[in-house]
Amino acid sequence: MKRQILIIGAGFAGLWSALSAVRLLDQHGRDDVEVTVLAPQAELHVRPRFYEADVHNMAAPLQALFDAVNVRFVRGTAQRIDEAARTVAYRDPTGQEASLGYDRLIMACGSLLNRPDLAGFDQHAFDVDKIESAVRLEEHLKSLASRPDSAARNTVVIAGGGFTGIETATELPSRLRAILGEQVKPRIVVVDRGARIGAALGDGISPAIVEASAALGIEWICAATVASVDADGVLLDNGQRIAANTVVWTVGFKANPLTGQISGEHDRQGRLHVDGHLKVKGNDAVYAAGDVAYAACDEVGNHAVMSCQHAIPLGRYAGNNAAAELIGVAPMTYSQPKYVTCLDLGAWGAVYTEGWERKVMPPEDRAEAKKLKAQINTVWIYPPAAERTAALAAADPLIPVA
Incomplete structure (x- = not known):
C-alpha cells in the first residue's frame, strides 16, 4: 500500500x-x-x-x-x-x-x-475575503445603478487601511464611475485606526498612498474605527456618522x-x-x-x-x-x-518597495510600477x-x- x-x-x-x-x-x-x-x-x-x-x-x-x-x-x-x-x-x-x-x-x-462581533456587520457589511463574497460585493455595486442618485448611494466606506483596504479603495473610483456614469463623483472614505494615512505600511510607502489618495479623491479618517453598520451607513467610535449604502470590511x-x-x-x-x-x-x-x-x-x-x-x-x-x-x-x-511589495493604487499607478521597512525602489515611475503589478497579478502568481x-x-x- x-x-x-x-x-x-x-x-x-x-x-x-x-x-x-x-x-x-x-x-x-x-x-x-x-x-x-x-x-x-x-x-x-x-x-x-x-x-x-x-x-x-x-x-x-x-x-x-x-x-x-x-x-x-x-x-x-x-x-x-x-x-x-x-x-x-x-x-x-x-x-x-x-x-x-x-x-x-x-x-x-x-x-x-476576522469577522467582528459588531452591530449590523453580518447583515450589511461586504468583504473581498473569498471569491463568493467578492462576487457579492460586485453584484451589489452593479445594483447601485438602479437606485436613486444620493450621497449614500455614491459613498463607500472602507474599514481598514492596510494593503487590502488601500487596493480596494483606490480601485473603486473607476469601478463606480463605470457603473454609475462618468458624471457621478464617488465618495470613498477609508476609516483606519492608524494615526495617519498609510501608517500600517510604514514611512517609506505612505507618501505614495497620500499622493494617490489626493489624486483619486479618497478621504481618510484616521485614529478611528467603525462601531456599527446599518443599511444606510456607519457610526464611528468617535461619534461621527457617514451615510453610505456600501461598507467594505478589510480589517484583520x-x-x-x-x-x-x-x-x-x-x-x-x-x-x-x-x-x-x-x-x-x-x-x-x-x-x-x-x-x-x-x-x-x-x-x-x-x-x-x-x-x-x-x-x-x-x-x-x-x-x-x-x-x-x-x-x-x-x-x-x-x-x-x-521581502517586496507592489501596492496597486488604482488609476494613479502603483508603488514598488523592497525590505521590511518598505523602501520605495525602481521602478519609481508609478506607471512602470503599475505594469509590474499587472504582471504579478496576471502572470506570476497563476499556476503553471x-x-x-x-x-x-x-x-x-x-x-x-x-
Missing part, C-alpha cells in the same frame, strides 16, 4: 506543496507515495485580485494540472483531524462524510477574515480554525509554529504552509506574512520536506530573506500549464519568488 501525503487546501500553498512533493518523488524514482489534495474545488482562487472588477473570472482551474502530475484530488471540506489515528474527516459536496488517512499531513488551508485575518485541531504552539492569529523544515514544532507528522504557518523567513527575526509571496515558497518547501521525510532523504531549510515536466520544474524550492 502506498504511503500518503495529504494536503488540506488548494490555494497557493496547497498547490505548490503538491507539485513540490511530486517533484522530489520523481527525482528519486519513487512511486510508493501518493500525494492527495483535499479542497472544496479543484481551483486556485486568485485572492490577491479580489479587489478588482470581474472577480468571477479569478479562479484558475487545477484538475488538468493535477492529472498531469498524478496528484489525486478529493473534493470536500475538512471537518476533523485525528492526529492519533492520522485521519482527516471531510464532508463531500453532497453532504456525506468520509475520511482520508495520511502518513504526512500538510496544513495549507489558508486564512479567513486569522488562520483557518482547523489549525486549532493540531497540537503545538499557535500565534495570536492561530498560525502554527513550525521549524526550519516547516514541520509543526513538537508534531511527528504535520507540516504547515502558507497563511497557517508561523515561519521564520530569515535569521534576523522576520516571519512570513499572509500573502502569496510567502505562500508559494512555503508550499514548495513543505511539500518537498514531507516527501523527503517519507523516503529518507535530507530536507531543505526554508529561507526567504527578500498542465504539462508535467515544466510544472514540476517550477516547483523547485530554490526558485526565488521575489
Whole structure:
C-alpha cells in the first residue's frame, strides 16, 4: 500500500506543496507515495485580485494540472483531524462524510477574515475575503445603478487601511464611475485606526498612498474605527456618522480554525509554529504552509506574512520536506530573506518597495510600477500549464519568488 501525503487546501500553498512533493518523488524514482489534495474545488482562487472588477473570472482551474502530475484530488471540506489515528474527516459536496488517512499531513488551508462581533456587520457589511463574497460585493455595486442618485448611494466606506483596504479603495473610483456614469463623483472614505494615512505600511510607502489618495479623491479618517453598520451607513467610535449604502470590511485575518485541531504552539492569529523544515514544532507528522504557518523567513527575526509571496515558497518547501521525510532523504531549510511589495493604487499607478521597512525602489515611475503589478497579478502568481515536466520544474524550492 502506498504511503500518503495529504494536503488540506488548494490555494497557493496547497498547490505548490503538491507539485513540490511530486517533484522530489520523481527525482528519486519513487512511486510508493501518493500525494492527495483535499479542497472544496479543484481551483486556485486568485485572492490577491479580489479587489478588482470581474472577480468571477479569478479562479484558475487545477484538475488538468493535477492529472498531469498524478496528484489525486478529493473534493470536500475538512471537518476533523485525528492526529492519533492520522485521519482527516471531510464532508463531500453532497453532504456525506468520509475520511482520508495520511502518513504526512500538510496544513495549507489558508486564512479567513476576522469577522467582528459588531452591530449590523453580518447583515450589511461586504468583504473581498473569498471569491463568493467578492462576487457579492460586485453584484451589489452593479445594483447601485438602479437606485436613486444620493450621497449614500455614491459613498463607500472602507474599514481598514492596510494593503487590502488601500487596493480596494483606490480601485473603486473607476469601478463606480463605470457603473454609475462618468458624471457621478464617488465618495470613498477609508476609516483606519492608524494615526495617519498609510501608517500600517510604514514611512517609506505612505507618501505614495497620500499622493494617490489626493489624486483619486479618497478621504481618510484616521485614529478611528467603525462601531456599527446599518443599511444606510456607519457610526464611528468617535461619534461621527457617514451615510453610505456600501461598507467594505478589510480589517484583520486569522488562520483557518482547523489549525486549532493540531497540537503545538499557535500565534495570536492561530498560525502554527513550525521549524526550519516547516514541520509543526513538537508534531511527528504535520507540516504547515502558507497563511497557517508561523515561519521564520530569515535569521534576523522576520516571519512570513499572509500573502502569496510567502505562500508559494512555503508550499514548495513543505511539500518537498514531507516527501523527503517519507523516503529518507535530507530536507531543505526554508529561507526567504527578500521581502517586496507592489501596492496597486488604482488609476494613479502603483508603488514598488523592497525590505521590511518598505523602501520605495525602481521602478519609481508609478506607471512602470503599475505594469509590474499587472504582471504579478496576471502572470506570476497563476499556476503553471498542465504539462508535467515544466510544472514540476517550477516547483523547485530554490526558485526565488521575489
